[in-house]
Amino acid sequence: MSSRPPVNDWATDFDHTDPRWMNDPFPIWDGLRTRCPIAHTERFQGAYFPSRYQDVRDISYDTEHFSSRRVIVRDEKLDPPIPSPPITSDPPEHRPARMPLLPPFNPKAVERLKPGTQALCARLIDAFIASGRCDAATDYAQHIPTRVIAHMLGVPEADGELFRHWIKLALEEGIHDMSKALQAVGEMTVYFRDQIAKRASQHGDDLISYMLALRHDGKPIPEDKLLGTLRLILIAGIDTTWSAIGASLWHLATHDEDRRRLVADPSLMDTAVEEFLRAYAPVTMAREVVKEVEINGCPMKPGHMVLLSFPAANRDPEMFPDADKVILDRQENRHAAFGLGIHRCIGSNLARMELRTALEEWLKRIPEFRLEDPAGVRWSEGTVRGPRQMPMLFAPEVRT
Amino acid sequence: MSERNMMKVRVEAERCQGHNRCCSIAPELFEIDDYGYARASGDGSVPPALEEKARLAMKNCPEHAVRLTRQD
Numbered sequence: 001m002s003s004r005p006p007v008n009d010w011a012t013d014f015d016h017t018d019p020r021w022m023n024d025p026f027p028i029w030d031g032l033r034t035r036c037p038i039a040h041t042e043r044f045q046g047a048y049f050p051s052r053y054q055d056v057r058d059i060s061y062d063t064e065h066f067s068s069r070r071v072i073v074r075d076e077k078l079d080p081p082i083p084s085p086p087i088t089s090d091p092p093e094h095r096p097a098r099m100p101l102l103p104p105f106n107p108k109a110v111e112r113l114k115p116g117t118q119a120l121c122a123r124l125i126d127a128f129i130a131s132g133r134c135d136a137a138t139d140y141a142q143h144i145p146t147r148v149i150a151h152m153l154g155v156p157e158a159d160g161e162l163f164r165h166w167i168k169l170a171l172e173e174g175i176h177d178m179s180k181a182l183q184a185v186g187e188m189t190v191y192f193r194d195q196i197a198k199r200a201s202q203h204g205d206d207l208i209s210y211m212l213a214l215r216h217d218g219k220p221i222p223e224d225k226l227l228g229t230l231r232l233i234l235i236a237g238i239d240t241t242w243s244a245i246g247a248s249l250w251h252l253a254t255h256d257e258d259r260r261r262l263v264a265d266p267s268l269m270d271t272a273v274e275e276f277l278r279a280y281a282p283v284t285m286a287r288e289v290v291k292e293v294e295i296n297g298c299p300m301k302p303g304h305m306v307l308l309s310f311p312a313a314n315r316d317p318e319m320f321p322d323a324d325k326v327i328l329d330r331q332e333n334r335h336a337a338f339g340l341g342i343h344r345c346i347g348s349n350l351a352r353m354e355l356r357t358a359l360e361e362w363l364k365r366i367p368e369f370r371l372e373d374p375a376g377v378r379w380s381e382g383t384v385r386g387p388r389q390m391p392m393l394f395a396p397e398v399r400t
Numbered sequence: 401m402s403e404r405n406m407m408k409v410r411v412e413a414e415r416c417q418g419h420n421r422c423c424s425i426a427p428e429l430f431e432i433d434d435y436g437y438a439r440a441s442g443d444g445s446v447p448p449a450l451e452e453k454a455r456l457a458m459k460n461c462p463e464h465a466v467r468l469t470r471q472d
Contacts, residue, residue, distance in 0.1 A: 099435065102418065102434075102435040102436050103434045103435060103436075105436070106434060106435065106436040107420055107423070107424075107432055107436065108432075270424070270425075274460075331456060331459075332456070332459040332460065333460055334459065334460060334461065334462050334464075335462065336462055338462075340417075340462055340463065341417065341463070342417065344417040344419060344462075344463075348418075348419060348420070349420055349436070
């Protein structure tokens with residue numbers, strides 16, 4: 001935001017919403033890793049930023065000193081925080097909230113969604129391929145997770161615009177203006193109450209019906225928890241995957257050698273998808289320090305937040321040789337794009353399937369493409385990083 | 401190769417978080433339950449031809465849950 005004081009020193013005054021950080025965070029993180037591996041800021045009512053893989057990992061595993069009750073670093077803390085179980089749950093509540101959500105997202109369940117996702121990608125490409133250009137972020141990437149998650153939840157695909165409006169309020173504007181985050185929660189609550197009411201008379205084969213049918217000790221999930229989880233599934237599954245698809249296409253548009261290599265040898269897709277997830281991991285989470293603790297020599301004070309940057313961990317050269325290079329056939333890749341420990345992204349199988357399918361279908365039809373104007377790419381604000389505008393041109397010979 | 405120095409693979413259940421990396425790299429050696437958690441197929445024996453895949457499965461597990469041993 002333009003009204004915010006400029007950052008003079010990333011180690012003592014970082015601001016992850018600063019345009020320099022949003023557009024190109026990697027040199028900033030590299031600098032911090034060598035100079036001050038755990039940065040701090042008085043902004044956001046106090047927050048830490050660990051830039052090394054090992055520190056991110058230690059914090060992810062330490063649920064005693066670090067709570068998930070707040071997972072977004074905002075200018076102000078909302079008290080009490082808004083629960084979206086299980087992402088905002090700590091042990092022992094975490095496990096019972098998480099377990100029932102796992103089967104609908106297991107590899108087999110996700111594989112069944114692949115043919116529909118392929119057809120969806122093909123339809124999206126049909127709409128723009130003849131023109132030789134598109135906005136790969138708004139005409140392609142954004143629609144894929146939006147429609148897949150709408151299908152899973154059993155809500156109208158046409159409501160996608162509404163979902164993106166809530167995400168922008170909750171995860172971008174809501175960082176600096178709490179009223180926007182609360183507005184999103186309120187609107188989503190009304191939306192899902194209506195969806196729940198619709199299922200009172202007719203249960204469907206969808207995720208909302210599945211959750212309504214769940215019983216714990218013979219009782220259904222209380223409404224506030226159910227609504228929190230539905231908000232989470234909607235928000236967590238859309239701009240994250242949209243970002244991963246967009247950033248991967250951005251890489252291929254700007255790296256001719258990688259693009260041609262992947263087109264020529266589709267068997268590289270397994271490792272390439274993991275490498276894109278490592279190098280362009282979209283999601284940064286957060287924790288709240290709840291007990292005094294020292295991480296890598298840095299004392300951490302209760303009440304301060306920790307920006308838990310899986311993207312920064314994934315660029316740590318101590319963990320990944322040539323961390324700043326995208327190596328399509330990287331063989332050893334313990335990246336943390338989907339988090340580490342008990343909060344591993346529930347949708348990771350789904351996100352991988354969508355990313356892979358989106359790239360396969362695109363490269364099949366559009367093997368040659370480039371950015372229309374590198375300066376025309378707009379990256380998101382907030383804690384999910386990816387291109388939100390990305391005008392792309394295709395070579396004339398592939399316009400069919 | 402004799403039974404004695406056969407490679408064995410196992411998944412430490414308390415570490416596995418269901419990333420599914422092992423099973424996508426080496427579906428011959430791992431299986432996934434309804435919740436997405438992995439375990440070694442059968443008794444975990446790794447045929448010599450699959451040893452490299454087993455190593456890759458171990459080295460790609462974000463939680464360090466995949467363990468390799470050799471019986472000797």
